[in-house]
Amino acid sequence: MSSFVDHLRRPVVAVTGMGVVTSLGVGKHDNWAKLIAGQSGIRRIGRFPLDHLNTTIAGLVDFLPASSRGPSALTGELAHLAAREALEESGFSGGDFGGPLFLAAPPVELDWRQRFELHADGPAELAGGARLLAEAERRNTESIWRSGSFFAIADDLAEEIGARGLPVTLSTACASGATAIQLAVEAIRRGDSDRALAVGADGSATAEALIRFSLLSALSTNNAAPEKASKPFSRDRDGFILAEGAAALVLESLEAATARGATILGVIAGCGEKADDFHRTRSKPDGSPAIAAIRAALADAGLGEDAIDYVNAHGTSTPENDKMEHLSLSTVFGERMKTIPVSSNKSMIGHTLSAAGAIEAVFSLMTMRESVLPPTINHDNPDPAIDLDVVPNVARKARVSAVLSNSFGFGGQNACLVMTREPR
Amino acid sequence: MEDNRVVITGIGVVSALGVGVDAHLAALAAPPESPPVDRNRFAPYCVHPLPEIDWSLQIPKRGDQRQMETWQRLGTFTAGLALQDAGLKDNESLCATMDMIVAAGGGERDTEVDNLILAESLNRNDREVLLNEKLSTDLRPTLFLAQLSNLLAGNISIVHKVTGSSRTFMGEEAAGISAVEYAASRIRAGQSTHALVGGAYNAEHVDMLLNYAAGGYLHRGVVAPVWNRAASDGGGVVTGSGAAFLVLESEAHARERGAPALAILGPVVSGRARRRRDDLAAMLISMARRAAIREGDLTISGASGALEATKAESAALASICPVRAFSTLTGHMKEAQFPFAIALAALAVAHGVTPPSFGSPLESAMHSPPARALATTIGLRHGEGMVMVEKP
Numbered sequence: 001m002s003s004f005v006d007h008l009r010r011p012v013v014a015v016t017g018m019g020v021v022t023s024l025g026v027g028k029h030d031n032w033a034k035l036i037a038g039q040s041g042i043r044r045i046g047r048f049p050l051d052h053l054n055t056t057i058a059g060l061v062d063f064l065p066a067s068s069r070g071p072s073a074l075t076g077e078l079a080h081l082a083a084r085e086a087l088e089e090s091g092f093s094g095g096d097f098g099g100p101l102f103l104a105a106p107p108v109e110l111d112w113r114q115r116f117e118l119h120a121d122g123p124a125e126l127a128g129g130a131r132l133l134a135e136a137e138r139r140n141t142e143s144i145w146r147s148g149s150f151f152a153i154a155d156d157l158a159e160e161i162g163a164r165g166l167p168v169t170l171s172t173a174c175a176s177g178a179t180a181i182q183l184a185v186e187a188i189r190r191g192d193s194d195r196a197l198a199v200g201a202d203g204s205a206t207a208e209a210l211i212r213f214s215l216l217s218a219l220s221t222n223n224a225a226p227e228k229a230s231k232p233f234s235r236d237r238d239g240f241i242l243a244e245g246a247a248a249l250v251l252e253s254l255e256a257a258t259a260r261g262a263t264i265l266g267v268i269a270g271c272g273e274k275a276d277d278f279h280r281t282r283s284k285p286d287g288s289p290a291i292a293a294i295r296a297a298l299a300d301a302g303l304g305e306d307a308i309d310y311v312n313a314h315g316t317s318t319p320e321n322d323k324m325e326h327l328s329l330s331t332v333f334g335e336r337m338k339t340i341p342v343s344s345n346k347s348m349i350g351h352t353l354s355a356a357g358a359i360e361a362v363f364s365l366m367t368m369r370e371s372v373l374p375p376t377i378n379h380d381n382p383d384p385a386i387d388l389d390v391v392p393n394v395a396r397k398a399r400v401s402a403v404l405s406n407s408f409g410f411g412g413q414n415a416c417l418v419m420t421r422e423p424r
Numbered sequence: 425m426e427d428n429r430v431v432i433t434g435i436g437v438v439s440a441l442g443v444g445v446d447a448h449l450a451a452l453a454a455p456p457e458s459p460p461v462d463r464n465r466f467a468p469y470c471v472h473p474l475p476e477i478d479w480s481l482q483i484p485k486r487g488d489q490r491q492m493e494t495w496q497r498l499g500t501f502t503a504g505l506a507l508q509d510a511g512l513k514d515n516e517s518l519c520a521t522m523d524m525i526v527a528a529g530g531g532e533r534d535t536e537v538d539n540l541i542l543a544e545s546l547n548r549n550d551r552e553v554l555l556n557e558k559l560s561t562d563l564r565p566t567l568f569l570a571q572l573s574n575l576l577a578g579n580i581s582i583v584h585k586v587t588g589s590s591r592t593f594m595g596e597e598a599a600g601i602s603a604v605e606y607a608a609s610r611i612r613a614g615q616s617t618h619a620l621v622g623g624a625y626n627a628e629h630v631d632m633l634l635n636y637a638a639g640g641y642l643h644r645g646v647v648a649p650v651w652n653r654a655a656s657d658g659g660g661v662v663t664g665s666g667a668a669f670l671v672l673e674s675e676a677h678a679r680e681r682g683a684p685a686l687a688i689l690g691p692v693v694s695g696r697a698r699r700r701r702d703d704l705a706a707m708l709i710s711m712a713r714r715a716a717i718r719e720g721d722l723t724i725s726g727a728s729g730a731l732e733a734t735k736a737e738s739a740a741l742a743s744i745c746p747v748r749a750f751s752t753l754t755g756h757m758k759e760a761q762f763p764f765a766i767a768l769a770a771l772a773v774a775h776g777v778t779p780p781s782f783g784s785p786l787e788s789a790m791h792s793p794p795a796r797a798l799a800t801t802i803g804l805r806h807g808e809g810m811v812m813v814e815k816p
Contacts, residue, residue, distance in 0.1 A: 052556040107530050107573040107594060110634060116551050119542045128539030129630030133466075136638040145805075148635035150529065150573075151595035155806055158696060166694040166807055168602045169595040171528075171574045179591055183606070190613040207556055215565035275524070275590035277581040280491060280569050289587070410569070411578025413590060 003423070004255040006269070007302030010189040012423050016262040017092070017250030018362045019085025021078050022349040023059035023243055027085060032366050035374045036395040040227035040348050042241050048207045055219040057226040058205050059243030059350030066203070070111040072147040074203025078246035078355070079103060079157055083199055086248035087161060091262060092195070094162075099195035101163035102183040103154040104176030106204035106354045110148045118144070153201070163197065173409030174314070175273075176200055177247065177357025178417055182271040184251045194256035200358030201246035210242055216281060218318060231378035232315035232344035233322050233390045240316040243350025247358035254423050266365040267420045269402070270301025276412030283324050283408065290328035293414035294404065298332075301418040303402060305333050308340065308418070310373060310398070312364040312405040313390075315344025316351050325406060326386045341398065343376040343391040357407040361417055364403040368421035373398050426614035431685035431816065433678050434510025434671030436502040436622070437767045439754040440472035440664050444505055447475075449771055451753060452779045459753040461647055461662075462628070468644045469637075471627045472664030472755030477501060482508075483583055492579055493532040493570035494665075499624030500579045502667035506620065507584055510671035511683055518681070521588045523616045524577055525607045527599035527623035527759040528592050531571030533631050537562045576624060586620055597726075598696075598807030599623065600762035605692035605809070607672055612691070617677040622669030623760035632758075636661060641730055641804055649752040649784035650729035651738050660729035661804065664755020668764035687770035690715060690812035697808055704733065708740035708800075708808065715798055715810045722772060722779070722794035723747040726765040726801035728756040733802045738786055741800070746790045752782045762801035762809050769797035769813040776815075 006012050020027070023041030024034040034041075041059045047068065050056040061067060066077035087093040115132060122135035136144055146152045154167035172179040177200030184196035213219050220239035222229035230241045257264060274296060276289035283290060298305065314325055330337045345363050352359055367373060372395050379392035405417045437444065440460040441451040462473045479497055482504030483489050489497060507513040512522070541558045548554050569575050574592040581587050593599040593606075600623050610616040626632065636642050641659035653660040678685055693715045697707050717723070723741050727734045727749040741747055750768055751757075757764055772779060776793035795815045802808050 049550070049552045049556060051553045052560050054560075105594070107571070109530050109533070109631070110638075112551075112555055115538070115542065116545050119545060128542055129535055129634070131542070132634055133469075133630060133637045136634055137640065137642065139638070140640040141638065144638035145635060148530075148638065149596065149805075151598050151803075151806055154595065155696070159698070166598055166602055166605075166696045166809070167595075168593055168606070169599070171572075171592045171594055172590065173572065173574045183591075186610065186615055190609060190615065192609070207552065208559055211556065211559045211563065212568040214560070215563060216568060273589045275577070275581040275587040277585050277587050280566075280575065280578055280582070409574070411572065411574045411590070412581045412587070413574065413578075 012254035013185045013188050013251050013268045014254045014257045015249050015265045015365055016252045016257050017086035017090025018265060019082035020247040020359055020362045021061060021081050022245035022359060023061055024349060026081060028362060035348055036372050038375050038377045038393060040377060042226045042229055042350055044226055053210060054214050054221050055210060056223045057229055059241055060205055061203060061244040070147060071204040071206060072108045075105055075201045076153045076156060078203050079153055079199050079201035082246040082248035083157060083161060083197060086250050090250035092250060096162040097197060098162060098164050099193040099197060100165055100187055101154060101158050101167040102180040102198045103167060103169045104180040104200035104354045104358060105153055105169055106202050107171060108147060108150060111206065114144055114147060171354060172413040172415060173411050174353055175357055175407035175409040175413040175415040176354040178407040178415035180358060181249060181268060181361055181417060182415060185268050185271055188251060188253050195250060195252040197248060197250055198358060199248040200355035202352050202354040203244045205242050205244050213242060228378050230317045230347045230350055232317040232347050232376055233383055233386050233388060234379055235381045235383040237317045237319060237322060240318050241350030243352045245349060245352040245355045245359050247355060247362045249361060266368055267423050268417060269420045270297045270418035272296025272300055273415045276414060281410050282320060287324050287328040287331060290324060290408055290414050291331050293416045294328060294332045297416035297418045303418060307402045308404045310367060310400045310403050311340060311342035312360050312403055313342050313344045314406040314408045315346050317346060321408060326388060338387055339389060341373050341389045341391050343374055345374060347377045360405050364405045364419050368400045368403060371397060371399050428612050428614060428674040430608045430611050430672055430689045431675050431678050432670055432687045432689055432770050433673050433683045433685060434506040435767045435770060436505030436509060436669040438498060438502050439666035440475060441754055442475050443477055445509060445771060449775055449777060452768060452772055452777045455753055455782050466633055469633060469642050470647055470662050473628055474665040488583055491566060495532060495624050495626040496570060496576045496579050498626060498667045499576040500583050502624060503580045503620060503622060503669045504584055506669035506671050512671060516585060519585045522586045523589045523619040524580065524586050525591045525593060525603040525621045526577040527603040528573040528576050528594060529759050530573060532629050534563060534567055535630055596758055597761050597801050597803035599759045601694050601801055601807055601809030604762055604766060605694050608689055608692060611672055611674050618673040620669060620671055622763040624667035625665060625757040625760045627663035627665045627755060643729060649782060650727045650734055650749045651784045651786040653729050655731055660731045660734060662729060662755050664757055666754055666757040666764060667760050668767045670763055670766060685816045686774040688814040688816055692809060692811045695808040696806060704736035705739040708737060711808060711810050712741060712744060712798060715812045717744055717798050719745060721745045722790060722797040724765050724769040724797050724799050725749040726761040727751060728804055730804040733804060737802050742786050746788045748779050748782055748787055765799035765801055766811060766813060769799040772797050773813055773815040
């Protein structure tokens with residue numbers, strides 16, 4: 001019988017429900033099957049015109065009713081879908097969840113269609129912003145208010161699931177999903193609640209978002225072969241693929257989950273974070289903040305470096321990230337890093353930004369449950385400077401009892417999670 | 425589980441009332457009869473503008489200043505004030521272990537580019553193509569970073585070297601409430617020893633007004649105290665530029681490093697009322713009781729002027745003890761509102777200020793300096809928060 005408290009006498013935090021949506025599809029079973037088959041969800045963009053764009057491919061979720069209704073609506077639908085799947089699995093789908101909600105979501109703003117519409121209908125004697133203002137006030141419509149409200153998505157979701165208290169909407173850029181999980185873990189460890197729901201959702205792939213990332217030279221321009229464009233740890237990697245998706249995890253104290261007879265899908269054993277003060281988009285050349293975040297997660301889990309048998313990489317496929325991630329992992333794990341399998345889900349689903357940390361946590365837990373390592377696809381041209389076992393191109397059977405999942409983001413955000421298959 | 429007392433050891437504040445603690449103490453003791461208001465730039469709406477700020481006092485590198493839009497510069501500046509007040513500025517080791525939660529909204533768009541696109545859109549049928557064309561050629565690459573919500577925290581890490589952790593909460597007023605609630609809960613439970621928490625808001629931007637206008641929240645015409653704004657003048661809200669950051673520590677951590685506690689921060693009481701069906705006033709009374717309000721306390725209210733929420737707050741709290749609503753003087757600061765309310769409450773109890781009414785008959789007289797002050801923020805549409813601040 002495992003203990004209900006961890007090495008620091010804190011409640012052990014178990015996962016009892018998971019849901020996921022990516023460009024590969026809805027639901028974790030469909031996603032998992034495609035992931036281990038090495039399928040790519042990256043396509044040529046059909047949502048908006050591609051004139052003047054350097055990048056014309058993305059991992060969009062284009063099969064939902066809200067897919068064409070703007071970032072706020074799509075992010076909301078993604079969050080709801082993932083949450084519903086997770087709650088159903090955990091047995092809390094009755095609308096009375098009763099625990100806090102932590103939602104990682106992209107910053108939203110009034111989208112261009114609404115701006116054009118307001119401007120077209122606004123008073124002709126005014127121009128620009130003043131005209132938008134006048135028309136926005138005249139209309140006083142809920143939809144315009146909502147698409148600029150950061151709280152609205154969490155508010156709706158909290159209402160639907162019966163979450164307790166004031167929901168938290170957060171952003172730590174590309175680490176947001178991991179931070180949502182960390183906040184939920186901390187709440188359970190504090191004894192604030194027996195359970196919490198962590199959700200990461202991102203449906204913000206608009207033309208403007210694509211252009212903004214393009215202007216920072218962050219995106220792949222390998223437009224000719226969309227499915228081959230995301231190639232983490234390859235020599236010819238040339239940027240990440242903008243993508244959408246969501247994941248939700250029901251986290252629960254092991255004691256409460258056991259008492260109600262819930263199926264334990266895995267354990268969030270440790271969380272670590274460290275901010276980087278070097279640059280707004282680049283990480284410190286010595287990798288020290290990422291290294292510190294990984295070590296903090298291991299220490300929080302009470303595990304040594306030797307306990308990790310698989311790394312779910314941040315692996316964005318940008319020249320900078322993959323080099324820095326390799327440096328950080330090699331520093332922490334030493335020579336053994338050459339033999340620890342490390343793969344990047346982003347080779348197939350692209351970079352789901354605010355959702356990435358949560359989606360990759362779900363896939364990490366499934367990796368342990370299914371005893372299959374998802375591959376890093378498009379690994380035809382390995383980077384000789386990156387000596388890693390990236391599980392190239394083909395999934396591999398392996399028994400995994402502990403996973404490290406990395407998330408690194410603009411603004412110096414570094415968050416790492418250590419997950420285990422079983423309570424210890 | 426530990427149960428540490430949480431103390432405030434540093435305060436940074438900026439608003440139309442001025443820069444820093446002294447300017448705000450002075451305004452608490454003797455509120456200006458006509459606080460600074462800009463009536464022209466966004467007419468028919470007013471905004472309370474930023475005071476003059478010498479950015480280089482807290483952000484020495486020009487390059488850093490250029491990388492930020494106003495809200496980030498304002499937040500980074502004010503975070504520096506708080507660190508300085510706590511005696512932690514340039515303390516590398518304590519900043520490197522300091523946790524941070526920033527309450528942030530969206531950043532600032534490039535109005536010039538946006539207006540150009542809007543003007544051109546009247547002559548084009550292919551608006552989406554126009555958008556691609558203009559955005560890819562006219563947007564400054566670094567503007568994106570000045571818009572990302574988490575880049576205020578990112579800039580604080582870069583300029584002030586606060587790197588223990590960095591989390592950004594979003595969600596209007598609720599972001600500020602949760603930011604303080606979680607930073608303090610972590611310290612109380614022993615998950616953190618010291619934290620920087622706060623937010624910044626630049627009201628002087630058309631995009632910031634746009635959402636308020638869409639929700640019908642903006643007040644027009646003469647600025648009256650928040651409690652006394654009429655529906656005939658619009659939605660009751662006048663926004664203001666401002667920021668507040670607090671350094672929170674466990675009492676033991678502050679004592680160990682010899683830092684005086686300015687005030688004790690109680691547990692944050694937060695809520696998500698269903699405004700359409702719940703009795704908001706009754707909920708606020710119950711929250712104030714849970715925050716342990718009692719006779720003789722002062723309430724530093726973050727009431728925004730938004731008609732329904734402000735009416736409920738006045739019905740709930742004004743009869744319990746004297747209330748002072750600072751937005752009458754500063755304007756509403758959205759994400760920064762709750763940290764700002766706490767900052768003023770802490771200043772009032774720490775310095776024994778007995779604030780006179782801020783111009784409304786609802787704000788009854790106080791006869792002696794408060795030892796305790798309740799800080800409140802009731803969101804325009806959602807999110808409610810309160811916390812008791814006590815003299816140590």
